[in-house]
Amino acid sequence: MADIIKLLPDHVANQIAAGEVVQRPASVVKELLENALDAGATIIKLIVKDGGKALIQVVDDGVGMSATDARLSFERHATSKIQKAEDLFNLNTKGFRGEALASIAAIAHVEMQTKPEVDEVGTHIKIEGSKVVFQEVAVTPKGTSMAVKNLFFNIPARRNFLKSNQVELRHITDEFHRVALAHPSVSFHFYSNGSELFNLPDDNYRKRIVHIFGSRTNEKLVPVEEETPIVKISGFITKPEYAKKSRGEQFFFVNNRFIKSPYLHHAVVAAFEGLIKADTFPGYFLYLEVDPGSIDINIHPTKTEVKFDDEHTLYAILRSTIKHSLGQFNVAPALDFEHDQNLETPYEFKNKSAIQPHVTVDADFNPFQETVKTSFKPTYQKQNSKGWESLYVGLESKMGSIDVGNSISFESDTITGSIFEGEKEVNESVATTFQIRRKYIVTSIKSGMVVIDQSRAHQRVLYEKFLKNSTVKEAVSQQLLFPFTVTFSRSEINTLREIQDVLLSIGFIFEEIKDESITVTGVPLLVAESEVGMILDQLISDYQQEVNGESFSQSDILSKTLAKTLAVKTGEVLDDQSQIALVNDLFACTDATVSPFNKPVYITITENDIDKKFI
Ligand code: ADP
Ligand code: MG
DSSP, rough: OOOOOOOHHHHHHHHHHHHHHOOSHHHHHHHHHHHHHHHHHHEEEEEEGGGTTEEEEEEOSOOOHHHHHHHTTTTTTOOSSSSSGGGGGGGSSSSSSOOOOHHHHHSSSSEEEOOOTOOSSEEEEETTTEEEEEEEEEOOEEEEEEEEETTTTTOOHHHHHOOOOHHHHHHHHHHHHHHHHHOTTTTTEEETTTTTEEOOOOOOOHHHHHHHHOOGGGGGEEEEEOOSSSSEEHHHHHHOOOOBOOOOOOEEHHHHTTEOOHHHHHHHHHHTTTTTTTOOOOOOOEEEEGGGGGOOOSSSSSSOOOOTTTEEEEHHHHHHHHHHHHTTTTOOOOOOSSSGGGGGGOOOGSSSSSOOOOOOTTTTOOOOOOTOOOOOOOOOOHHHHHHHHEEEEEEEHTOOOOOTTTTOOOOOOOOOOOTTTTOOSSSTOOEEEEETTTEEEEEETTTTTOOOOOEHHHHHHHHHHHHHHHHHSSSOEEEEEEEEEEOOOOOHHHHHHHHHHHHTTTTTTEEOOSSEEEEEEEEETTGGGGGGGHHHHHHHHHHHHHHHHHOOOOHEEEEEEEEHHHHHOOOOOOOOOHHEEEHHHTTTOOOOBBBBSSSSSSEEEEEHHHHHTTO
16 A cells, blocks of 8 residues: 655644644734733734734744744744643743744734844844745844734634624733733733724733723732742632622632632632622632742643642642631621521610511401411411412412402401411412422422422523513603612623623613713612622623623523523522413413523423322
8 A cells, every 4th residue: 555644834834733732813912912012022012904814913022033033933832932742840930842933823813023122133034834935134123023914814714603793802901901911010011903992001900900800900909928838829809799699800820820620619619608699700810829840831732720749738738828818808798698688687676586577467458469468367267268269260360360358367366467478388368379398389289280480481581581672762761869889890881782682682771881881870770870880790790791692682681691690599589469460471481491501490290180189
C-alpha cells in the first residue's frame, strides 16, 4: 500500500489550532489584553467594532518589539516568556504558549505596529491568513498596536456561528471586566463603535470595582483580608442583603489571573450559609496570591481553570476568612431569613398569657369578599358535608359561579379567629379548593381531582399575561406619582437599553436613561414600586444569561422572568378567593399543563386511581 500520511501545511495546522484558542471575538480580546499586560503596559486601549467581528484593536504603551521579534511573534510556539519546561512552574506572565498570535493571524487580517522605547523607528506588519502581506519600517510611538480585522474571514462556518453583535460585545465586556479587575494599577479605555464604554483610571482594587460596576457597588462591599503561609487573600465580598438570585459578580483571581473554580465558589457560599436565602448568591471579588509553583494553570487551553496543590486547605482558609469578615463587619446577625415573622411574639407581649380572640359574627359575612381578612373555622359537620358535596361537583360548572349567599351559617360557639392570619390548617368555608402544605391546590373535577402546583400555575398565568401584553400596542401600566431613580452599572444600563422596547411593551415607563441610572415613571400592573429595583436586576441578569445561551425572543425571556419573580411561591398561604381565582385563571390559559419553564403544572387523580387504593 502506498504511504498516505502527510504533514499538514503550517497554515492549515494553525487554523485547526486556532479553533482551540479563538472561539469568538472575546477570546482575541483576552489574548491581546494579556499580551499588553505582559509587555508591562500602563495604559491600554481596547477598540472594537460590531461586537469585534469587524475590528478588535489593542493599543499599549509596553515594551514593544524589534523588527525580528515582530515577525517571529506570529510563529507558532514563538514566545519570549518561557525557555524551558521548568519555567512553567514559575510563571509570572499571562501568556506562555506562544500560540495566540499565530492562531489569530491564521484566521483574521492582522495589522501590527510596534516599537521598543530605545529604537528610533518601529515596524509595521500586515498578515492575512498566516501570510505576511506587508512589512515596513514605520514611525510609531513606543509600545504595540495590534488590530485584528474580519475574524474568521476564511472559516465561514465559524463566522456564521457567531452570535449577534450585542451578544459578542457582552462576551468581550465580560472578558474586559476580568482583566481590568485583576489589574487596577493599569488604566484602561474601552471603545465600541466609536463610543466610550469604559474609562478606568489607575486605582486601587475597591475603586476599580466601583468604576466598573457603578457607584452603588461601594456600599455593598465588605473587605476580606488574610495572610497565611500558603495563601494571601484580599478583596471584597458583597453584604448578604445584596445577594442576588443570579450568579453575576463573582470573581476569583489567582496571582492576578481570573479563574473559575466551582470548588472555591462553594467555600464562599458555605461561609454565607444561614445569612442568605437558599437560592441566592453572594457577589465576590477575591484575589488569591499563592506560590506560582503550587498551581498548575496549564490544564485548560484558555487557562481559566487552575489546579491547586492543596485545595482542601485553601477551601478551609477561604471559608473561615470570609466568615470572619462577615462577622467583623457586623453584618452577620443583622439578617435571619429562616425566621418566620408571623411567629414572632412582639416584645411587649412576651411573658403575658395569650388572650382568647373575640369574634363578633357578622350575619352578612361573605368569605369571598376581597376585604375579609379574618378566617373562621366552621364546625366539623359543616366541613364534612361541604367536603362531601364538593366531591360531586364538576369544576367547570362550579367555578366562577359559586353561590355562597345564604349557605353560610355558623352553628357553633367554638368559633375562634385565627391568630396567625391566613395560617389555616384545614381549608374551611365552602370553597371547592384546598391548599396543601402551602404548596399545592387541590380541587375536584368530574373525573376525580386535580393537584396543582401553586407556584408553577401562577407562573403560567402571569407569563401568558405578560406575553399577551407585550403583543398589544398599549401596555397596561401604572403611572407613578413620584418617579424614582434606580442606579445600575454601565453594562447593566447597556442591557437595559437593549431591552427597553420590550420593557415598554410590558408596562415599564422610563423617563430618562443615563450612564449609571434610570428614572422610572411607570411600572406594569402587578409590580409593586418597592420591587422595581429587584425586578429590573433580575430581568437584566436573566436576559444576559439567556442571550448568552440559545436563541431567544426578548419578550419571551422578559415575560418568563417577570412571571418567575412575581408568582406566588411555595410556602405562601393563599386564601380561598386567591385559590379559586388561580384555578380559574390557570384553566383559562392557552397551555395550562406546563409552566413557562416546561415543568408540569398539575396532575389529575381519577376516581379510578383512588378506588384502586382502597382495594
Ligand atoms: P505568548 O503570550 O504565549 O508568549 P503570543 O502568541 O501571545 O504568545 O505572543 C508571542 C510573543 O509576542 C510574546 O511572547 C511576546 O514576546 C510578543 N508580544 C505579543 N504581543 C506583544 C505586545 N503587545 N507587546 C510586546 N510584545 C508582544
Ligand atoms: Mg499571549
